[in-house]
Amino acid sequence: MPRKKLTVKSILLCHFYLFLSLVLLQPAFASQNTEINLSKLGGTVLLEADYQRTQVNMELAKLPENRWRPFQQADILQGITNQAHWLRFTATNPTDQAIHWVIRGETSFLDYLEIYYRNDSGTFQHETYSDWHDFQQRQINYRTLSAGLSTPAHTKTEVILKAYFIGNDTMNLRFSLYTSDDFNRLSQRENLLYGLFYGAMLLLVLLSLMAAAILRQIKALFYAAFLISSILCWLMVNGLGFQYLWPHSPEWHNQGFHIAYLIFGFTALQFGRSFLFLSQTLPKVNRLFIAIQLLYSLILIAYLFGYLENVILYISHSALATTALLMPVVGFIAWRKRISYAVWFMAAWLIYSTGLILTLMSTTIANLNWGNSPLDWLQMATLLESIFLMVAVSSWIIELNSEHKKAITLAHQDPLTELGNRRLLQSRYTDYYNNLNDRSLPLFMLVIDLDSFKEINDNYGHDGGDVVLKELGCLIKQNCGAEDVAIRFGGEEFAILVALNSIEEAWELAERIRLQFANNPTYYCNQQIKHTLSCGIAEVLSKDVQLNVNEIMRCADSALYKAKQAGRNQTHLCESPVGKS
Incomplete structure (x- = not known):
């Protein structure tokens, strides 16, 4: 058999294959310096x-x-x-x-x-x-x-x-x-960082408890419970709970992880249910949350009685993952349902869920070369999540306060003219009366009544009459200051509670409104509606006069009655207040 001739090419190929073999096999034969x-x-x-x-x-x-x-x-x-x-x-x-x-x-x-x-x-x-x-x-x-x-x-x-x-x-x-x-330097640095973390978390707990006590809102209490369960979990994970809080309870330190995780999942779901009004906005999701909470409770009871010990690790981690996946999704759905502050809820749980899922992957899947970074990120994400949730709670409180103010405004407002109503007059006059010693200016009551308003309704319809009432309401607001109380009693009767230097200034205000109203007819459906008003004035609160709520109405009405009797379209004074001292 003829021998093959070695060539430069074949020699180079042999060297290349030998080098490649050494490179590929090197890890198997490498010795490590230990x-x-x-x-x-x-x-x-x-x-x-x-x-x-x-x-x-x-x-x-x-x-x-x-x-x-x-x-x-x-x-x-x-x-x-x-x-x-x-x-x-x-x-x-x-x-x-x-x-x-x-x-x-x-x-x-x-x-x-x-x-x-x-x-x-x-x-x-x-x-x-x-x-x-x-x-x-x-x-x-x-x-x-x-x-x-x-x-x-x-x-x-x-x-x-x-x-x-x-x-x-x-x-x-x-x-x-x-x-x-x-x-030692590392330990001191860690203590500082952990102190900042737990200090911030405890501050959020304190703020939420204060909100729960002041506003009497159980949502804030559920948020505080959620924060406390988060703190408990991290005291377990960091080992600081064993070091400082329960150093003589190694059983709790080792077996309490799973209990803390289940409590965390339970409180997170409870806070989400309450905060997002799931029973009203998403009843099916609310029932799902209740079922999961019941499951967590049964698992916890079984574990406390010595069952599930071989699988509790997988169950508690699954509970964390389930909570982390559900919450941002539900927050997004609630936001789509026009719950404005749900966007902060969703963002908070997205941050936390990302860190939690990465941490669970790194702790349960071998060969993931992530080190302890996911856990560090999760702890930072917990703080960010808690801050975002506090922003969500604050947004809810602001919205609640706004709705409360709106409700109070509506309760004290005439819907047609957007002036106040009798309830506002009584409330503000009571405030004036209780703070009489702090006020230097006397208080006057102006009662205004449209003349012949029934004829306006008969001639132009109730819609035309409503337009006239709105015009008078705007005119009164234009002539009143921020501290004055302008209201509509109902029908065609209005009133102004105003603090002025003298009865002459009250007379000038009444006359200015009367003349402007008489000289500026209302236009409705290409028709001109001419109108006038009558006004009665009474001094109701000063160092010499202190009338109660019922007396101010009788006194001002008596002056208005005189203006009507005298021929309408004029102003009259109440000459002898019934409560004059």
Whole structure:
């Protein structure tokens, strides 16, 4: 068989394939440097390590050596697991002084962290840290499981970590290495940031409780309950609740997560139902929310009685996801139903839902290389959501106040002329009467009545009569100041309550209105309607005269009666007020 001749082309191809093979196979044969220089620590994420996972009951002495492999970024988030996860690395101190350093755990819900360590191939020492022990038993007063070690000068410390849960839970193997000084600074910085977060949340709770007490609105109370449940969830997640509030209750710290999540979902749905008036605007959605709340309640009761322990993790996370997906959708539908403040509700839940969904994905799906960023975003999103919801509540309060003022205005307003009515006159006169000592000007009552108004209605119809009444109402408003009270009693009778220097000024005001009305006929359907009015004036409140509400009407009416009797289209004074002192 003839031999093939080697050519330059074939040699180059062989080199290329060899190079490509080395590149592709390099990760499989690569050895990882697992030594960490302690003099260069600064929150270093532990990646230079070997890794393997075993059953939880595996001991260090029986750990298979051939199972170790390089620890990679994708190994940090393991998703939901019930296995033990081992990390092995060496810390080197090249300096002339001992270095005190800290291994910091990322999450607050790790059940157990065992640490085996030895200096320069000595005997392994063993420490166990657990969330199932009282907080005071921790070596370091810190919210997550962390351990402090010391490496002498020019010495290596071999460290093996074992992290695991009692049952199924979401494993995060992000451990960071700090010098003791850097760790203390980190702790102080975290305390400041968490203080700002919880301070802002508690301020929102206080404001909502004040709104509930002052306005007597249960919606604000439901919002406060929702905020408190959010705070409870974050105290659990951050580990600050265990550190400061319930340090002797490790069972609550470990098992209360799911209870807090269910309470959060329940209060969120209750606040949404109340705030968006779902029973009226979206009754089917309201019934759905009630059904979900009932389901959450049954799950919570079953869990408290010892059931569902194997699946509560999935159920509580599903409850959070369900709430997060429903709320922005319902907010959008309510906004389309012309509930104006629902746009803030929708925006708030969109922010929160995005962070929550990303966090749930990162904690339940292995190999998502997101680190703790989604959880940090979710906590910031919680604060933003709470602020947006407070804006929504404030918008609702403003709208409620506007509607209240509108209702009061309508209750005190004549719908035809948009002047006040008898109720407004009585209310304002009572205010004047109660504050008599604070007022320097006397108060006068002008009663105005259209002359021969029945004839206008007979000749031009009631629509024509209404136009005349509106014209007179506009004329009265034009001649009155902001503090004057102008009303229509009903029919063709009007009144003005005005504070002036003297009876002469009251006379001038009445005459000005009378003459303007008489000299400016009303045009209706191409017809000219001529009209006049009569007016009676009475001094009703001053240092010398104090009349009650009924007396001011009788006094002014008596003057008006005289004007009518004298031939109409004129003004008369009440000469002897009945309440004159």
